[in-house]
Amino acid sequence: MPANLPAEARALWEKAARAKTKEEKLRALQEFLSAVPKHKGTEKLRRHVKSRIAQLRKELALERQKKAGRRGFSLFVPKERGTPQVALVGVPNSGKSRLLRQLTGASVEESPVPFSTRAPTPGMLVADGVYIQLVEVPSIIEGASEGRADGTIALAAARNADAIALAIDLSQDPIVQFQVLASELFEGGIDILQGPELLIQRRHPGYGLHLRVEGRLVDCCEDDVRRILTDYGVRNADVIIRGEASLDQIEERILHPVVRKPAIVLATKADLDPEGVQFGRLTSAIAGHLPLLLIRGDPEVLRKEVAHALLRVMDLIRVYAKEPSRSKPSDRPILVPRGTRVIEVAALLHSRLSRGFKYARVWGRSVRFPGERVGAHHVLEDGDVVEIRAS
Ligand SMILES: Nc1nc2c(ncn2[C@@H]2O[C@H](COP(=O)(O)OP(=O)(O)OP(=O)(O)O)[C@@H](O)[C@H]2O)c(=O)[nH]1
Ligand SMILES: [Mg+2]
Structure with missing residues (x-):
């Protein structure tokens, strides 16, 4: 149903949208909310605005605490250049910490006490030379987007990430978990659907x-x-x-x-769903929407499966740079969006290589024969090896 807002409310909205600081934005949103008439058509809008106000209040409070030195962590984990970051989200006790340890070797404590992870906690997933940073965020429950539990921190950390991995616990109702996570993320500004x-x-x-x-x-x-x-x-x-x-x-x-963010679902605690009943329900509920992986089996294989699934949803390809003087390319690929051109890879490697670009030699799927000479605008494919020749 459309909101049909009066002109006064729309003007106040504009003021909120233009606010430069969080404090200004908070004040402007409060003014806006009081100018929004209360009827069926504005219910959703008022809910969104209220949760935005609650988030801003909490963020400001956390920033003040941090300044005063009372809480020692930020709202998100800074990104490492060239390494995608994936937020690991889930309801309390859904097995996120164990999963983080299994996938990255990070020394995190798993615990039967809900809400044990209070700060965004990073670990590095390494598989087939691919590096992906996983960040376990505090648990999300209904109302997280209005600041319940550590919801503000969880959602800020998730907004900072390039993709979302939902840990869905097969010992609890998977559909309810999925709905809570999808809707709290949405209220927090992230659309995984x-x-x-x-x-x-x-x-x-x-x-x-x-x-x-x-x-x-x-x-x-x-x-x-x-x-x-x-x-x-x-x-x-x-x-x-x-x-x-x-x-x-x-x-x-x-x-x-x-904002849309690519997402995958990781089904945890498979041992507590031996008949696969909950897994079956989860599969039919999200089929065609999100990729789903069952967390089970050999950790090494699992790491590869998760890394490849994440690259696929983020639509990233692996490109291996080779120096002209070397016979082999580097073991660690550069991760770039599908459709990336040779010149863009040159710029990532070194500004000198893009400025003085002459041509490149490519081995792999994007060329007709190994070592083919290509120009700056040649589009690369997953697994390509590229050698840049520059003056
Ligand atoms: N049976 C079984 N138990 C698990 C599994 N994964 C985690 N657990 C247990 O579930 C409880 C919660 O695990 P955590 O990994 O701490 O869960 P979390 O999602 O990080 O929890 P919070 O950060 O506190 O919200 C702990 O008691 C774990 O030992 C699993 O695959 N199977
Ligand atoms: Mg945890």
């Missing part, structure tokens, strides 16, 4: 409104979208729409921004 996405990059006055529809508009046209964006004060911006989106959904996304 790949619904419509609206990206707004605000620009300087006079820039204009540049709209790119990468998906499809349902029952509306680009002019309708421009009108609604303008109504909410989005006049100078680059706007991208992905997926299928109706005008109501676009309005909802303006008021409650979410």
Whole structure:
């Protein structure tokens, strides 16, 4: 149902969207909320705004505590250059810490006491030369997006990650867990079900409104979208729409921004579901939506399976750089988005290689014969070896 907000509320929304600091944003959102009329059509919106207010309050409180030296960790784990980061989320006691230890060797304590992991905790998954950082985040329960338990920390850490791994415990109802996680993540600004996405990059006055529809508009046209964006004060911006989106959904996304994040499901505690009953229910519930892996068996094999599944959902490919003077490429691949060109890999390796780029030699799937000479715009494939020749 559309929100049909009065002009006064839309103006206050614009003020909130433009706020520079968290304090300003908090105040502006509170003003906005009091200007939103209470009826059926605004229920969802008011819930989103309330949870955003609660998140901001908690974040500010945590930042103050941290400044005062009372809590020694940040809201997220900094990323390492070139290494994707995956947040490991789940309900309390779902086996995240054990899984983190199994997959990364991190020395974390598993414990029957729920909520034992309070700070985002990293470990490095290494398989076939691929490095992926896993971060166990505090447990998520219903209301996490409004700050319950350590929900604010969990969601901030998840927002910082490139992808989400959901640990679903097969000794508890898997469907309930999945629903709680998906909906709290959504309230926290993360869409793991790949619904419509609206990206707004605000620009300087006079820039204009540049709209790119990468998906499809349902029952509306680009002019309708421009009108609604303008109504909410989005006049100078680059706007991208992905997926299928109706005008109501676009309005909802303006008021409650979410980003899509690739996700996989890791089913834990398989030993407590010997007949596979819960696993079967989980499989049918998420079939066609998210990839699912059963955590069982040889740890070495498991590490490889998880690493490859994560690369697939993030749509990353492995490229092995080879120095001209060496006969073998490096063991550790560079992970780049599918569709990456040779020149982009050169830039990642060293600015000198992209500035002085002459040509490259490639071995692998993207070329017709091993060692073929290619130009800067040649598109690489998974597993390719590339040798850059530069002046
Ligand atoms: N039977 C069985 N028990 C498990 C398995 N994985 C974890 N556990 C137990 O489940 C409890 C919780 O495990 P953790 O790994 O600490 O769970 P968590 O999700 O990190 O929990 P919190 O961080 O406290 O929310 C502990 O008592 C573990 O020993 C498993 O595969 N099988
Ligand atoms: Mg834990």
